[in-house]
Amino acid sequence: MKKKIVLLLLFLYIGSFGxxxxxxxxxIKEVTFRVYAxxxxxxxxxxxxxxxxxxxxxxxxxxxxxxxxxxxxxxxYSGEVVVNLQPGTYTITVSKDGYGTVTQSIVLxxxxxxxxxYNFYLxxxxxxx
Numbered sequence: 001m002k003k004k005i006v007l008l009l010l011f012l013y014i015g016s017f018g019x020x021x022x023x024x025x026x027x028i029k030e031v032t033f034r035v036y037a038x039x040x041x042x043x044x045x046x047x048x049x050x051x052x053x054x055x056x057x058x059x060x061x062x063x064x065x066x067x068x069x070x071x072x073x074x075x076x077y078s079g080e081v082v083v084n085l086q087p088g089t090y091t092i093t094v095s096k097d098g099y100g101t102v103t104q105s106i107v108l109x110x111x112x113x114x115x116x117x118y119n120f121y122l123x124x125x126x127x128x129x
Contacts, residue, residue, distance in 0.1 A: 029087065029108050029115030033073075034080040035094055038123045047079025048096055048122060055083065057090030060110070085115060094120040 033053050036045035056070045066088070073081045087110045095101040099122040108115055 027087070027110070028084045029112065030082060031085050031106075031108070031115030032080060032082050032117040033075070033092070033094070034117065034119045035075050035096075036079060036119065036121050037099065038121050040124065045121060047075075047077075048099070049075060049077055049079060051075045051079070051094055051096040051099075051120075051122070053081060054093040054095075055085070055090055056093075057088050059086040059088035061086075087112070092118065092120075094122065096122060099124055 035048040035051040035053070037048045038045060051074065053073050053075065054070075055073070057068070058066045059069055061067045069086075069088075071083070073083055075081050085108055087108045089105065089107050091103060091105050093101060093103045102120050102122060104118070104120070106116075106118065
C-alpha cells in the first residue's frame, strides 16, 4: 500500500511538472518601456509624452511553432507604457515628431520571471535653416 502511494505521488509530481513547463513556455511577460528626451544644454532627461513605440516580432505559440506579431502603443504622461508580451524575439522602434528614432532588439525567454524594463533616449532633431 505504501509503495502504491509513493508511486502515485511521484506520478502526480512528474505530471504536474510537465504541465507546469508547458504553461510557463507561453507565459505572458509584463514589459515596461520608458522614453526620455535628451536635453541638449542640461544633464537631465525629461519623460517624453506620446512617443510612438512600434513592436514587431516572432513569438512561440507551440513547440517548434512561431507566429509574427505587431503592435503600436504610445507613452503616457510619465513617458512610459506597460505591455504584455509572449516569449519571443522583438524589434522595438521608438519615435516622436521632432525627435530621432531609436530601434532595439529584445528577447523574452520562456522561463524568464519578468519581462523587464527598457529605457529609450531620443534626441531632438536639429532644424537646418
